[in-house]
Amino acid sequence: MNVLEIDGLTVALPAGRAARPLLSDVSLHVAQGEVVGLVGESGSGKSLTCRAALGALPPRASAEGSVRTVGDDVFALSARALRRLRSEKVGLVPQDPRAAVNPLYRVGDYLVEAVRAAGVPQAEARARAVTLLGDVGIREPERALRCWPHEFSGGMLQRVAIAGALAGRPALLLADEPTTALDVTIQAEVLSILLDITAQRSAGLLLVTHDLELAAAVCDRVYVMYAGRIIEAQPAASLFASPRHPYTAGLLHATPSLAGPVGRLEAVPGRPLGLDEAVPGCSFSARCPHVRPTCTEVVPDLVSQPGAGGIAVACLRADELRDELRRSGPGRADPDHPVLEEQPA
């Protein structure tokens, strides 16, 4: 069963006479118990897609296509039903917990109001909040409830935010860059809590991140977004070895690695585009090392590739480049050369 189904979502802002598009024909799904990565640079539309799953679009934006979240068509819901969806069926883990938690209330208040919104009576709400804090690995949860947010570290506060996301026993968790604002040392810890909890509750998780390597490492499947479009979808297991879109390959190539020789860091040349400033044809064409004249004329569709694995690519030259991209990738996840072997002890 799919807990999130986005089908042909196009979102546009009215700007003067021409509508300014933010998302174009985005389709993705998250099955129950599945961890799905949504990867892209800032401005690619990944956060917007994530918010659309909660029925939250920018003011005055128009949307086409459908978004079904835990069985509900979010654009057809009444305000009341939308609130129920958000409070009971979906949990959102914020990017920066410091900004997402009201500093004027105690940690307990943050959780209790979420639990209350999910329909738990006041009398039981506090006990439920204590349980939630225990679930995310906070010791002495009773004491933690009485703390102020500013007394907590970023990592601790993100645990609180995760606990808040679990208040309504959600079937779907949305995490928008959940570790970006945290210290590097605790990022892994917070991420593993999030993954454990998703697995325990057999919920679906949509992990929005700019870190393709991270997504490939922890997700079941990965979607790659560029300029408001999904340009590649692939199971994580095969993504490292054989990225199919030149952009994905470039991203993998640009990731510095402990394993390889320390050489010059690669970067995807040029700068990322928003969909609104996209050139005619493939929006990546201006930066693509494999560009052909037709690339600047025809917008490539996201085409499912033949064979098992549910791979889809939006590139006119996907077939021709298939082997070249595999060879030119850094190949660190290549089964013949496992990463760990090359790492100095």
Place this chain on the structure above:
Amino acid sequence: MSRFVLRRLYGLGVTLLLTSFLVFGAMHVAPGDPTSFLLSGRTPSPEAVAAVRAQYHLDDPVLVQYGRWIGDALTGDFGRSVQFRQEVGGLLGARLPTTVALVAYASVIMVVGGLLLGFLSALRPGKVDRAVLFGTTAAVATPSFVAAIGLISLFAVGLGWFPTFGAGEGLVGTVHSLTLPAIALGLSLVGLLARVTRASMVEELRRDHVDMARLRGLPEGEVVRRHVARNALVPVVTITGTIVSGLLVATAIVETAFGLPGIGSMLVQSVVTRDFPVVQAICLLVVLAFVLANLVVDLLLPVLDPRTRAYAS
């Protein structure tokens, strides 16, 4: 926490000391010999001058005189009024209730009106917001004496709903007769507070945690009440504290306009008649009110915002 309170008390104590010295010292730089106005125009005999100088300790050093004055003031003895030939303390005591009632009434109008209009303006963008903004801009620009004249013309003379003059008897009478003065006193501050509230609300509405609260599915009423209005209150309280002493001074205008027997109208009369002991006492009272209001705000802020508590300790 207690160290924070002590430090604030110390700071405010210093302010009070310096301001009271200014109030006292101002009278000593007045042109002319103090005896001439103490004897109010009569051609004094040398004996009379000597007697007055001795009575008011005018031959002591200024600091000694100040010490004696402030010491007496602490016990409620502000000296004798030249104009009324009575103890200043008693004169003030008789007039203070009217002024306190007026200031309290105006404060209620200011806080209720200012908050309501500010909330309305921030939560209803578009026509309502523009209308409130227009109204509050005009209100802020209306001096209390202009408001007084307008209110008297319309409600007292034109419609005859309220008295034009005097303080009234009993609770109902007092409230009735203080209504127009309190509105005149509070009007421009309603505008000011509404604009501060609006700005603060608009800023809080943009916060990430407000967006998050909505995405968490909290009821809209709760989002606005708990996460917007509550947070927006912090700067509003701060500004309210600084307004209060200004309100006390502005009673001088409103009490004069409405012929109310309070300390504001008394201040004006005393200035005209150069009744220095009364002027000094009232100035001291205003400065004290300023210091106390600031103390209340300082103590209230940590309650309103726990982060300042952490900062304070």
Place this chain on the structure above:
Amino acid sequence: MTAVAPGLAGGPATRSSVGRRRGLRWAKASGPGFAVAVGVLVLLAATAVFAPLVAPSDPYAVVLSDSLAPPGPEHLLGADDSGRDVLSRLLYGARTSLVGPLAVVALSTLFGVAIGLLAGWRGGWVDAVLSRAQEVVFAFPGLLVAVLVVAVMGPGGVAPVLAMAIAYVPYVGRLVRSLVLQEKQRTYVAAYRVAGFSGFSVAVRHVLPNIAGIVLAQGVVNFGYALMDLAALSYLGLGVQPPTADWGAMVSDGQTAILEGALVQALAPAAVIVVTVVAFTVVGEGVADRLARRENVR
């Protein structure tokens, strides 16, 4: 080295040359309210200057038979209790009513900028002392300072204006201090100092022009407030003394007539005061808004 600095400074020197065109753009972009307010202020200034030319009659001519005359062809806004023409007194009153606040704003801006610049730029004990001194003045609401000074010096004359100027200094001083502290963080200040310019010359020649716009906008807003305060003082009989025409004093003169049903004598000057203060507020805040928006873009 010196060649680097102006490049980093980013344009503060070129500001005045485009000032006029920018002013026009402001007026257009800030909506009709702003334009109307500017118009009102220009009209007022013209009235004050040309009062003798436009006033229908002598504002001091007492005609007792015209006492409290209602508005009519002879007296467009009626006559006051001494039979003096209200419209003429309003026109002449623009002079006293505007010159006072002008002096208050000029003096308080002068001293406020000096104090704020010194406190913000030097910091340390200089800042501590100046800030403490301003805090003490803050404890006195403007009207109280004025009342205190009038009690000492006697009513009328320049004393109330000086007192009000003192009361307004901390408002300007605080603003300038915080602006200077912000400006000190900017890279161009560091660039100049690294380039070997003395601290004082950087502060006066580069920091000051950069904050001048906001300070000026605040000055315009303060003008309105000072006008209100001085008018209140005149209303109480402590400011401008009779028979000089002044809006605040005119309200006071007209008040007794209200009970007899003659409203224009008090309400006309009252309305003029409100309109004037609104115009100053709208213009001052409009300019400040535009400056803040430009700051955000930068």
